[in-house]
Amino acid sequence: MPIIEMHLMQGRSVEQKRAVAEAVAEAVTRTLGVGPEQVRLLITEHSSEEFSVGGVTAGRKQELAAMQAATSAKKS
Amino acid sequence: MPIIEMHLMQGRSVEQKRAVAEAVAEAVTRTLGVGPEQVRLLITEHSSEEFSVGGVTAGRKQELAAMQAATSAKKS
Amino acid sequence: MPIIEMHLMQGRSVEQKRAVAEAVAEAVTRTLGVGPEQVRLLITEHSSEEFSVGGVTAGRKQELAAMQAATSAKKS
Amino acid sequence: MPIIEMHLMQGRSVEQKRAVAEAVAEAVTRTLGVGPEQVRLLITEHSSEEFSVGGVTAGRKQELAAMQAATSAKKS
Amino acid sequence: MPIIEMHLMQGRSVEQKRAVAEAVAEAVTRTLGVGPEQVRLLITEHSSEEFSVGGVTAGRKQELAAMQAATSAKKS
Amino acid sequence: MPIIEMHLMQGRSVEQKRAVAEAVAEAVTRTLGVGPEQVRLLITEHSSEEFSVGGVTAGRKQELAAMQAATSAKKS
Numbered sequence: 535m536p537i538i539e540m541h542l543m544q545g546r547s548v549e550q551k552r553a554v555a556e557a558v559a560e561a562v563t564r565t566l567g568v569g570p571e572q573v574r575l576l577i578t579e580h581s582s583e584e585f586s587v588g589g590v591t592a593g594r595k596q597e598l599a600a601m602q603a604a605t606s607a608k609k610s
Numbered sequence: 611m612p613i614i615e616m617h618l619m620q621g622r623s624v625e626q627k628r629a630v631a632e633a634v635a636e637a638v639t640r641t642l643g644v645g646p647e648q649v650r651l652l653i654t655e656h657s658s659e660e661f662s663v664g665g666v667t668a669g670r671k672q673e674l675a676a677m678q679a680a681t682s683a684k685k686s
Numbered sequence: 687m688p689i690i691e692m693h694l695m696q697g698r699s700v701e702q703k704r705a706v707a708e709a710v711a712e713a714v715t716r717t718l719g720v721g722p723e724q725v726r727l728l729i730t731e732h733s734s735e736e737f738s739v740g741g742v743t744a745g746r747k748q749e750l751a752a753m754q755a756a757t758s759a760k761k762s
Numbered sequence: 763m764p765i766i767e768m769h770l771m772q773g774r775s776v777e778q779k780r781a782v783a784e785a786v787a788e789a790v791t792r793t794l795g796v797g798p799e800q801v802r803l804l805i806t807e808h809s810s811e812e813f814s815v816g817g818v819t820a821g822r823k824q825e826l827a828a829m830q831a832a833t834s835a836k837k838s
Numbered sequence: 839m840p841i842i843e844m845h846l847m848q849g850r851s852v853e854q855k856r857a858v859a860e861a862v863a864e865a866v867t868r869t870l871g872v873g874p875e876q877v878r879l880l881i882t883e884h885s886s887e888e889f890s891v892g893g894v895t896a897g898r899k900q901e902l903a904a905m906q907a908a909t910s911a912k913k914s
Numbered sequence: 915m916p917i918i919e920m921h922l923m924q925g926r927s928v929e930q931k932r933a934v935a936e937a938v939a940e941a942v943t944r945t946l947g948v949g950p951e952q953v954r955l956l957i958t959e960h961s962s963e964e965f966s967v968g969g970v971t972a973g974r975k976q977e978l979a980a981m982q983a984a985t986s987a988k989k990s
Contacts (some may be wrong), residue, residue, distance in 0.1 A: 535921055535922055535923050535960070535965060536920050536921060536922050536926045537841060537878065537880065537918045537920075537921040538915075538918060538919070538921070539650050539918070539919045540916050540942075541915055541916060541917040542664060542915055542946075543915050544659030544665050546946070548811050548821065550638055550946060551811045551812065551819060551935050552819050552821075552822055553945040554941070554942060555814035555817050555818070555819050556814075556816075556817040556818070557941035557942070557944060557945045558817070558931075558938055558941045558942065559814065559816055559817030560941065561934070561937035561938045561940065561941040562816060562920075562934060562937070562938065563816075563925055564937060565925065565930065565933040565934040565936075565937045566627070566922075566930060566934055567922065570815075570816030570817060570968075571815060571816045572816075573815070573817065574813075574814070574815055574841065575813070575814045575817075575976070576769050576808055576812065576813055577811075577812035577813070578654060578658065578668075578806060578808070579812070580652055580653065580654070580915070582652035583624050583627045583628065583653075583770055584627065584652065584654070584655070585650075585652055585653070585915060586631035586635065586650070586651045586662060587646075587649070588635055588639075588645075588647050588649055588901065589632040589633075589634070589635030589636060589649065589651075590631070590632070591627060591631050592815065593628075594628055598658075600810065602968040605896070607654050608815075609788070611693055611694055611695050611732070611737060612692050612694050613693040613917060613954065613956065614690060614691070614692045614693070615691045615783075616688050616689075616690045617687055617688060617689040617690070617804050618687055618718075618791045619687050619787075620687050622718070625736075626717065626718060628696045629717040629718075630713070630714060630717040630718055633713035633714070633717045634710055634713045634714065634718060635715065637706070637709035637712065637713040638692075638709070638710065638747070639822055640707055640709060641705040641706040641708075641709045642698065642701065642702060642705075649919065650954070652917065654806060656687070656804055656805065656806070658781065659776050659779045659780065660804065660805035660806070660807070661687060661802075661803070661805075662783035662787065662802070663798075663799060663801070663802055664787055664791075664797075664798030664799045664800075664801055665783050665785075665786070665787030665788060665798060665801065665803075666783070666784070667779060667780050669752075669776065669780075670780055670788050681752060681794040682696075683740075685754060688764060689802065689804065692990075693956050697851030700887050700897065700902055703887045703888065703895060704887065704895050704897075707890035707892075707893050707894070707895050708890075708893040708894070709946035710893070711890065711892055711893030714895060715892075717934055722893060722894075723891060723892045723974065724892075725842070725891070725892055725893065726765065726802070726889075726890070726892045727885075727888055727889070727893075728765065728845050728884055728888065728889055728984060729884065729889075730882060730884070730888070730958060732957065732958070733929050735931045735932065735957075736931065736956065736958070737954075737955070737956055737957075738935035738936075738939065738948030738954070738955045739950075739951060739953070740938060740939055740943075740949075740951045740952075740953055740954075740978030741936040741938070741950060741952055742935070742936070742957070743932050743933050743935050745928065745932075746932055762869075762879035763845055763846055763847050763884070763889060764844050764845060764846050765841060765844075765845040766843070767840045767842070767843045768840050768841075768866075769839055769841040769842070770839055770840050770870075771839050774870070778870060781869040782865070782866060782869040782870055783868075784869075785865035785866070785868060785869045786862055786865045786866065788865065789858070789860070789861035789862045789864065789865040790844075790858060791861065791874045792861060793854065793857040793858040793861045794846075794854060794857075794858055796849065799889070801877065808839070813839060818889075837846060851974065852963050853935070855963045855964065855971060856963065856971050856973075856974055857978050859966035859970070860966075860969040860970070861969075862969070863966065863968055864969060867968075873970050874967075874968030874969060875967060876966070876968075877964070877968055877969065878965075879965070879966045879969075880921050880951075880960055880964065880965055881960065881963075881964035881965075882958060882960070883964070887928050888924055894976030
């Protein structure tokens with residue numbers, strides 16, 4: 535320990551995953567005083583229909599925003 | 611919070627994912643008295659070899675059922 | 687499946703836990719078309735120092751709010 | 763219960779997943795005295811950039827090892 | 839990896855936790871061909887109101903069973 | 915998102931939990947380019963019999979180390 539699970543939206547690059555893994559391990563070893571080899575991090579990616587806030591998936595939220603933008607454009 | 615992780619078998623449609631996200635958020639806000647923006651839901655899908663009950667994966671269970679059906683058909 | 691993990695702040699009553707369990711199971715069976723006996727829900731409670739948004743734990747946020755309220759009261 | 767989540771590196775065969783599911787269920791029923799139908803196991807697979815120890819992803823570790831091997835080969 | 843999370847009902851003894859940890863590690867190393875030091879197991883315990891099947895918590899199920907038993911006893 | 919679950923051994927102080935929450939949120943916002951209010955962190959603590967490496971719980975490992983130390987002391 536610590537064992538860390540991080541849930542992310544799909545689409546992060548290899549560079550970003552390596553950067554966040556390194557930065558989180560540094561943050562944890564510094565503040566908790568554990569050796570780096572103790573810090574294990576698992577990333578799970580979720581598609582835009584697999585994450586929701588207040589019952590609205592990220593995918594649906596994007597659709598609604600696009601529809602609203604289209605409606606606003608017509609009106610103006 | 612609440613933060614909710616839901617594990618599902620692979621193969622749900624976008625419509626089903628949106629419907630379950632909406633219904634679960636409504637259920638949680640109504641019974642716990644939290645604002646909808648507090649409810650975050652993560653879905654993780656699992657293939658038929660990644661879920662098992664009593665040591666038998668869903669995939670193997672389907673195979674066994676198909677074999678049994680084939681044997682029954684031969685006998686009759 | 688579905689198997690659901692729900693993370694809550696500590697302090698919900700037995701009645702609330704039973705109500706949310708029932709409501710979530712109803713929401714899931716209705717929208718995904720699975721039998722109720724398939725729906726398993728696990729609740730994990732977290733104390734106010736075990737949940738944070740943007741690096742500020744719920745406990746620290748309450749402290750900051752109390753300090754701010756005290757400062758405002760003095761000024762007025 | 764027990765409900766078990768197992769995180770694995772990507773690339774296990776169907777045979778391995780079935781074998782581990784069976785062996786873990788047997789281990790749990792034997793030591794905890796629960797019926798096999800109570801034991802549910804979920805497997806989540808992670809790619810080599812989604813697992814890290816001490817801030818170094820499995821993918822980066824492989825790269826570093828390959829670079830080191832190449833350097834050693836040149837020197838000799 | 840493998841990293842394993844096991845959810846249990848509260849009330850297991852230290853001996854049971856040690857036995858299941860040992861048995862699961864043996865099952866995983868044997869079937870997946872990994873070294874024992876790779877196998878990490880986390881146990882999370884849940885009270886009887888924090889686990890539910892089909893919307894009925896384990897605590898409520900026990901209550902219902904006790905009430906039914908009491909009613910049956912009166913009738914006979 | 916990101917939503918992060920961190921598993922720790924029991925016994926961290928409030929100060930340590932606040933420090934790790936702040937440091938991890940900073941690490942994640944800096945490397946992934948998300949707003950701080952998107953970063954949610956959940957800590958779950960585990961007792962020494964609820965975490966094991968290679969089938970040996972942390973509690974049993976401590977016992978074995980104490981026994982070994984006692985034996986070494988006798989011999990010398």
